[in-house]
Amino acid sequence: MGTDGDRLARRVQAVAPRPTLTPEQSQSAIREGMYARENAERLREHPDDINAFVQLCLRDQYNRRWRQQSFHREWHAMADEIGPGGRLLIGAPREHAKTTQMSVGRTLHMLGRNPNLRIKIVCANDSLARSVLREIRVNIERNQDLRDAYPRLLPDEDAGWAKESLFVKRRTMAKDPSVEAAGVLSTGTGGRADLIIFDDVVDLRNAIQQPALRDQVKRAVYEVWLNLLTPDGMAYYVATVWHEADLTAELAGIGQYPANPVWQKWWRPALNEETGEVLWPGRWSKLALERKKLEIGPRPFARQYQLVPLSEDESVFPERILAVARAKGAQWGPGQIEAPADWPRYIGVDLASAMGRKAAYTVAFVIAVGPDGVRYPLEIVRQRLSFDQTVEVIARLWVQHSPMEVRVENNAYQDALLQHLRAQYPSMPLQGHTTGKQKADEQIGLPGLATGMANGAWVIPSGSPHAADCTCPWCAWEAELRSYPVAEFSDTVMAMWFADSAAGTRGMHPADSFRAYFAEDY
Numbered sequence: 266m267g268t269d270g271d272r273l274a275r276r277v278q279a280v281a282p283r284p285t286l287t288p289e290q291s292q293s294a295i296r297e298g299m300y301a302r303e304n305a306e307r308l309r310e311h312p313d314d315i316n317a318f319v320q321l322c323l324r325d326q327y328n329r330r331w332r333q334q335s336f337h338r339e340w341h342a343m344a345d346e347i348g349p350g351g352r353l354l355i356g357a358p359r360e361h362a363k364t365t366q367m368s369v370g371r372t373l374h375m376l377g378r379n380p381n382l383r384i385k386i387v388c389a390n391d392s393l394a395r396s397v398l399r400e401i402r403v404n405i406e407r408n409q410d411l412r413d414a415y416p417r418l419l420p421d422e423d424a425g426w427a428k429e430s431l432f433v434k435r436r437t438m439a440k441d442p443s444v445e446a447a448g449v450l451s452t453g454t455g456g457r458a459d460l461i462i463f464d465d466v467v468d469l470r471n472a473i474q475q476p477a478l479r480d481q482v483k484r485a486v487y488e489v490w491l492n493l494l495t496p497d498g499m500a501y502y503v504a505t506v507w508h509e510a511d512l513t514a515e516l517a518g519i520g521q522y523p524a525n526p527v528w529q530k531w532w533r534p535a536l537n538e539e540t541g542e543v544l545w546p547g548r549w550s551k552l553a554l555e556r557k558k559l560e561i562g563p564r565p566f567a568r569q570y571q572l573v574p575l576s577e578d579e580s581v582f583p584e585r586i587l588a589v590a591r592a593k594g595a596q597w598g599p600g601q602i603e604a605p606a607d608w609p610r611y612i613g614v615d616l617a618s619a620m621g622r623k624a625a626y627t628v629a630f631v632i633a634v635g636p637d638g639v640r641y642p643l644e645i646v647r648q649r650l651s652f653d654q655t656v657e658v659i660a661r662l663w664v665q666h667s668p669m670e671v672r673v674e675n676n677a678y679q680d681a682l683l684q685h686l687r688a689q690y691p692s693m694p695l696q697g698h699t700t701g702k703q704k705a706d707e708q709i710g711l712p713g714l715a716t717g718m719a720n721g722a723w724v725i726p727s728g729s730p731h732a733a734d735c736t737c738p739w740c741a742w743e744a745e746l747r748s749y750p751v752a753e754f755s756d757t758v759m760a761m762w763f764a765d766s767a768a769g770t771r772g773m774h775p776a777d778s779f780r781a782y783f784a785e786d787y
């Protein structure tokens with residue numbers, strides 16, 4: 266203590282002007298203070314009022330005290346009403362604070378009033394579950410408003426305070442953690458639960474990219490998780506929609522599934538298309554929703570915000586089509602196809618976002634075309650690349666495969682790359698694939714490609730398959746095929762399409778067969 270530096274610092278502090286608030290800032294500070302007092306009072310008088318609790322103790326992304334929306338109040342009213350043994354299902358759009366309200370807010374409120382509870386939080390995977398648990402933990406450790414509201418809600422560090430579970434100080438000696446969080450398919454979670462919160466257990470991977478997991482998720486929930494509940498135990502199931510045959514659809518009783526009387530249901534899209542009303546005007550106005558729709562495309566928007574699940578019919582590459590290509594490729598593992606040297610090669614390149622699109626990957630797709638027109642994929646490069654790296658990769662693939670054509674996606678943003686390649690490699694057989702009016706083009710081109718695949722024009726190397734969670738370019742390709750056109754990203758499918766278009770009418774896969782297809786089916 267007391268070096269010259271410290272003294273100087275104190276002197277400077279003493280003379281430095283205090284920061285002054287603008288009138289608006291002090292007004293808003295006063296309003297926030299009143300708001301906090303009102304909610305604290307309300308909670309003292311009505312300890313079971315979770316809306317007062319959330320407004321007092323939780324903060325939004327701007328670190329302001331939470332303002333409950335009417336639909337949040339509806340969720341909590343239903344959750345309060347279902348009673349012992351009850352089941353509540355909430356189907357709501359993305360980014361409408363489902364986790365904050367139902368997993369974080371309700372867990373803290375319930376534990377604050379009854380620290381003996383045993384709550385399990387189940388997400389699509391372990392890492393999501395852990396991040397929800399982390400949020401709960403940080404609140405118990407550091408949230409002063411929570412501490413003031415429930416002074417006896419304290420971490421029990423002796424009993425355990427781990428990344429997948431936490432104990433709070435309680436009177437009972439139960440061995441189960443106060444809160445435990447896990448991925449829906451994770452094993453080894455046992456014990457008993459008074460409440461299970463299923464927080465978006467269905468995701469892109471287990472609903473669409475790997476359809477076999479759909480049934481595994483259902484079995485895990487019916488046969489494992491729900492069996493952990495005590496007879497009086499309650500379950501909340503909170504979700505956005507994915508696929509018409511997944512667990513959410515089944516519990517909600519939509520589409521092919523009969524109404525499910527066990528689960529009380531709250532189910533509402535972001536925008537009511539009949540009345541034009543939006544659910545959350547302050548956050549998701551009509552304009553904000555329109556922007557989102559433009560950004561991610563109408564089909565992903567319909568699923569994520571309007572609760573319209575993907576159906577098997579609208580999948581451009583359904584299982585039965587992929588099966589044809591996989592059967593043709595059973596003798597090779599990914600990346601193992603060696604085509605005869607005299608078969609022509611083609612390369613398709615989908616450029617990433619540095620040049621305007623949101624997706625971050627650049628994908629180059631190399632195929633060889635057999636005498637019968639069948640496409641054999643030889644190499645897929647899928648990486649985040651700078652401009653210079655992109656040039657390097659394309660040059661390397663050109664030298665290595667000597668393609669008849671390198672077809673590179675071309676629009677206003679990407680012109681620079683083509684110009685650069687042309688200047689640097691005048692003999693490269695470059696072709697720009699103009700996707701300026703791409704949507705129409707893509708909507709005809711991709712179903713055409715799928716028809717080709719159904720007719721045996723494509724090989725997917727399916728021998729020695731990779732692990733289910735592999736993210737290599739080959740696995741990413743198959744995952745994107747399955748989720749096209751509903752997922753937001755399809756770079757690999759686009760690169761494949763450019764290569765396919767470059768190969769054009771060679772062999773058995775001519776434009777004529779597409780026309781015949783459309784004449785028949787459309």
Ligand SMILES: [Zn+2]
Nearest residue numbers: 731735737740
């Ligand atoms: Zn893989």
